[in-house]
Amino acid sequence: MEGTDPLNVIVTGVGGQGNVLISQLMGSALVRAGYHVTIGETYGASQRGGAVMSHLRISDQAQYGPLIPHGQADVILGLEPLETLRVLGQYGNPNVTVVTNSRPVYPLAVAIGTAHYPSVEDIVRALEELSRRAWMINATDIALDLGASILANIVMVGALVGAGLLPLAAKEFELELQESLPADKLDLNLKAFRRGLAELKAR
């Protein structure tokens, strides 16, 4: 954990992307590894279309509150680029590390043509200037290649673990997938995780 305690991780995205599920899987794996973990989640009314954010606080020492104070994120895992930027603006600091999916989910105003989605160049520039290090991954395309866009969330966890940003070995997360997922879903999820892992290990 490079001396950061608690390690503050924010997982952000849009309702329906499986944000809550991956936070829970990462949290369970970290508890198994002996850490104290608190996760604060905002969902409820955020069905498909609303922003969904999970705050993970990981510590050797104690449990922390479910909400990370502004400006205090250590790692941001973004499932959707605009949501990544939103969280970065509020919870970022010069030392934050970002891993984000590059595939947009358009807000309704963009889909209906009354607003514009930011350009890739603007997003990349903001990510790079506001973080210590930022990676963009086309996780949705990898997931579609595996047969289901919903797997993008697991691809992203793979990338996060591949980048060494969680105090968790790949094997430990794979064990969590084995424990938590039904047998018929396991194989595809393991593949998705390993694709994400390879994506960042290769860079």
Added chain:
Amino acid sequence: MTSITAYEAGASQLLMGNEAIARGALEAGLGFASAYPGTPSSEIIGSLAEVTRETDIYVEWSVNEKVALEAAAAASFAGVRAIVAMKQNGLNVASDFLMNLNLTGTVAGLVLVLCDDPSGLSSTNEQDSRPAAKWAELPLLEPVNSQEAKDMTKWAFELSEEIKNVCLVRSVTRVSHARGDVRLGELVSPSRQARFAPTMLGQFTPLLVPIKHSFLHQKVSKAREIFESSPFNWYTGPEAPELLIVTSGSGWYYSLEAVKALGLESSVGILKLGTTWPLPEKLVQQHLARTDKVMVVEEVDPFLEGNLKELVGDTFAILGPLTFYGKRSGHLPSFGELDPDRVMAALSSILGRERVAVEPDYAKKAQDLTGGLMQTRMIGFCAGCPHRATLWSVKNALKLDGRGGFVTGDIGCYTLGLGPTGFFQLKTVQAMGSGVGLACGFGKLDKLGFDQPVLTVCGDSTFFHAVIPALINAVYNQSNFTLIILDNSATAMTGFQPHPGTGASALGEPAPSVDIEGLCRSLGIRVGVADPFDLQDTTSKLLNLMQDDGGVRVLISRRKCALVRAKEEEKAAYKVRVDSEKCRGESCGCNRLCTRIFQCPGLVWDADSQTAKIDEVICSGCGVCADICPASAIIREVA
């Protein structure tokens, strides 16, 4: 996911606050659990239902919160430990019974869990349930995290049996929907000797009222005495703090974080109270005597603050003057939820310390780089949601009718019909069942010059919960409106729980299905049934019912929730695409009906090609949009 009984005592498991409450109940030898779903409380009964087969407990989704509490009280009367869970609005429904049950008292432990939703993240209000403890004179526990949620729930059963009354556990979204590692205890099987055996006349009634009321006061005094030495209350900080924070529930972590961030550990103390009503007065007085500044951190109302001030008023001669900071002083907001930043701001302002949350240079850079790029992300109906289709027909029927008709709304996913994805069709939203209640009144205003057609909507779960009495009222009093029942075969808003119409029990086993259509017909109501995806047929049936001679009419708009369907079926019904040759975009004259008006997230306006297109990741393949395109540019092919 891993169930709440998967691990043995001594293991650590990551549990959501609500799961921890359920686990605590199982460790207390729970026998009976009931609830009506409501965010943020639903996972309590949901996670118990998942383990019902392997344990000896009984679990049900009840028709509403009052019945849930009544059913659980029966279990308690028969010597079985019981739990009931509800959101803050549900407490209002259950209160009529609760305000008699408190005088009656209980036999086996009965725990009522109240899950509040500060900021109304998933609610129509942010009502603070805690005053109910004072009102009903029942002991109140407030956990700070999952571990305490489990431990307190377990202990609440003992307390309930000690004082022979209901014990309240009050959670909030940030406890119920937070997850934390929990050290587990032993699971205990319930007693299997349920028997109802009154030992004296009137035992299970609130009569004779003044005598039972005096007993109630004695029970409260006993609870207070027990609370004085409760391990759920503790103090951290210096012997004589410059400022004492008194806090409960979610406020505790925010206070800890604020004190640490401002480096105030040596001057500010924190008294964390887990037993907030009745107040453990001696304990609280001891701490108040060691300071002259008190800040109260709590959600949502100044409930604890008010009770502390009552105590200070009663003991002014001993405690002397104290300055209070909190919601009444304006240092903390008295509406909306708290967070660590708000508590830090309050603390730094009271003590005159400066705190910089985000370095100004970074904040400015972030604003410059992201400020202009941000788009708000409005919530709306899912792709393929039947409610969007129904409200499209409602909009068109009202327009064709032309008499200024309108829709009264209700509680459920379809509440989103207030906004753009429901074409702003809903004009009112209050409580469960209130749409029909309001329609009862609107439909009787003809003598007073009212001549607008009245429509009202409710979901299938809401229909069972609170609509039936209002509907009978309308029939009896010959009111004049059309009720549209949005039957999507689930309590979709709260996580797809079954209800009396779905033919499945809380355990997912087959159960008798109450026929909404037959029930309405039995009241003498004219009933139509439509498939909302057939826009033309739905509109014409609705128009026909609206223009009928009066009385109560019902249209059942029946189509399974798109999310439930996606879970049950692998394949979408249609493959949908836009023929870019046929789509004429802005020059069509349709005002971009599909993207600008219909607003399904699966339909996207492509600024480059100036045509509509389908986002294949989002589109659920319902094919409804093909029927709204006047140029037939949206093509649906059977998938």
